[in-house]
Amino acid sequence: MKSIAAVLLLRIWRWVITASLLLTLSANAQQSANPSSSPATAQTPESVAQSSPASSRGQPEPQPSNAAPQPVAASASTEPASAPSTTMDQVVDRAIEREHALMEMLKTRTPLVETYLQNLKFDPQVGPAPVQDHYFLGRMDLGESVDRRDYLSKDTSFESHLLGGFTRLYKLEYKPMGFSWMIYADRHDFNRQTYDFKYVHREFLGDVRCIVFDVSAKQGTGNGRFRGRIWIEDQDYNIVRLNGFYEPRPHNAYFFHMDSWRLNLIPGYWVPAYIYSEEGDFSYRSKDNITFKAQTRLWGYDLQKGAQNSELTQVLVDSTVKDESPETQDASPLQAQWRWQQQAGDNVIERLQNAGLVAPEGEVDKVLETVVNNLLTTNNIELPGPVHARVMLTLPLETFSAGNTIVVSRGLVDVLPDEASLAMVLARELAHIVLGHNLGSKYAFYVRMLFSDESTYQNLGFRHVPEEEAAADKKAIELLKNSPYAQKLNTPGLFLREVAARGPALSALLTPHLGTGFTDRKGAINRMVVLMNSAPALDPNKLDQIAALPLGGRVKLNAWDDRVELIKTMPVTISSAHYKMPLEVTPFFPRLTRSRAVVNPTATANAANPTPNN
16 A cells, blocks of 8 residues: 555656646746736737727726836837837826927927907807907917917907916917917926826727826926816827816916817827817806907918928929910910919919918818809809919908909808808909909019018008999899809898897907908998898897807818818707807817828928928
8 A cells, every 4th residue: 555655646746847847848938939028018919909099998998006107218209109008107108208299399380370269248148148359360489488479460458468477487478379388288397296197087089089187286386287187099198188277376367277189180299279268157146257268279380391392392394295275375465464463363372371371272162163153154254264262261251352363261161151151252252353353463573472471461451442342242242143042142141140240249350351351340241231131130049040150160270281171060950049159169179080191100200300401
C-alpha cells in the first residue's frame, strides 16, 4: 500500500511541475508579443472597434479612476488620439490637450465675427418680445492677445454700459467683442490646476456621441473663470460645445450665460462657429435689469489661405486653342455698356468675397437665379447678358445690384417665408437692372478696390435716388403680376406688414449698410407699399399666418470656407403664437457631424499654421 501511495504522489508532483512550466512559457510568450502592454492600457482589436463612433449605445463607458492618469505629452500634439481613452481622467487630459492645440492652430486666423442682440420686454400676447436691437461686425485676431477691428461704427453708449471691463480682463481691444471670447472656456488657464471636472453622462449631439462633464474653477483661482458644462466628442476628444457662464464677476463687468458650438469643418479640429447668449427672467416679480437674446457667428477662418492660393495659382495658356464665341467679336455700344457694368459688378463681388462679406458661388445662388429667370421669362424680357445672384454673409436685411449681379443678405434669405416673398425681393433689384438704374460703373477700374477690408462700408455703397426707387417699385409690381407668383402675393405683403410692425424696435436689423432695405429711419415701410396695402391684416394669433421666419431659419454658413447652403428642416406644427417668433433671435442647435475629408492630420496642422514667407 505504501508503494502505491508513493507512486500516486510522484505522478501528482510531476503534473504540477508540468502545469507550472506551461503557464510560465505562455506568459513569457504573451509579454514578448506585446511588450508595451499593461493592465490599464492593453486593448485588443475588438475593444478598439467597440470604441469607434459607429458602435452601438451599449459600448462600455470609460471608467472613473482614482489612480494617477497617464502623462500627456508636453508638446500638445495637434494630431487626434490614435487610441481611445479608457478612463475619465484620460478623457479630460486629452480634451485639455486638444483645446490647447485648437488655440495654437487658430493663432494665425482672423475670422469675421458678427453679434446681433435684441433687448426684450414682456408682451402678454406673445411673451418676451424685442424692443431694441444692436448689431456689431468686425474681424477678430486670435493671436497671443485677442483683438478685433470694427467694420461698422461703434454703438458707444451700449458698449460702455453692457461690456465694460472686458478690455482689462481679457485684453480685448474693442468691447463689443466681449461676446466672441466665449469661443473658449478659458484662453489661458484651462487645466487641472485651475479647474475640477466631474463626469455627468453620455449624449448624442446629432451624429456625434459625446462625453459630458461639469466644469468649475478651484477656489482662489481668480475672477472670470468658466463654470458650466462641456461636451467632448468620443473619437479624438475635442470639445464641441460649451454651456455656462463666468464667475466671480468684478464690480465693473457683466458676464453673460452662453451656449457655444463648434463644427468639424477640417479634419482633426472642431472650429468655433456659433454662440448664443441670453439673460433675463420674466417670472412674476423678477427684478432683472438686463434682458436680451444674442446670436454671435464666426466665419472666414480660411480667407487668408484662399487669397494666397489664388495668388500662387499658375495659369497655363494653350496657344493652339482659338475662341470663336460671339463674345470675341467687336461689341456694339449697348453690349459694350453691358460688359462695362458687368466688369464693375465682378470687381465688387470679388472684393467683397475676398473680404469675407460675400459667399463663394454655390447652390443657393442657383436657387436665386432660377427665380430671377422665372421673372424674366414670363415677362418676355431679353437682356444683353445673364443676370446673376449672390448671397452676402451679413445679417441686416438689405439688397443691392452691382453691375448685373443681384446681392441679397443672408439675414433676408433667412426670414423670408416662401418663394413668392423671395421673388418680391429679387424683382425690385431686377427692376433696377431692366430700367438701366445701374450704379457703380466707376468700379470697373479695379484700382478703386484697393482699400482695407475694415473700410469696405466707407468705400462701397449702392443706393438709388428716390425717383429711381419709385420707378423700380412700379416695375417690380408689374414683373410680379405677370409671373408664376401672381396668385401668391399675399404672403410678401404680409411680410412687409410684419416688418412695419416690428420696424421701430429693430432698427439695427433693418438698417442697410451697402444697399437698400425696406424702411425709413423711423421704421416705416417705404418700399413696395402697394403690395403691403393689398395684403390681409396681420394677425399674430392666427397660427397658420406665417409672415416672417425667425433669424437663422433658412441658410447654413460654413465658418471655415464661407460657403452657404439651405437648411433642410422638417415642418413643425405651431401650437401657440409664442412660437412664431418673426424676425427674432433664437438659440442655435446645429446637427453635429464629423468631417468626411480624409487627410494626414499632421499635414492639416502644418497647413493651418503656415511658415511666414520672407
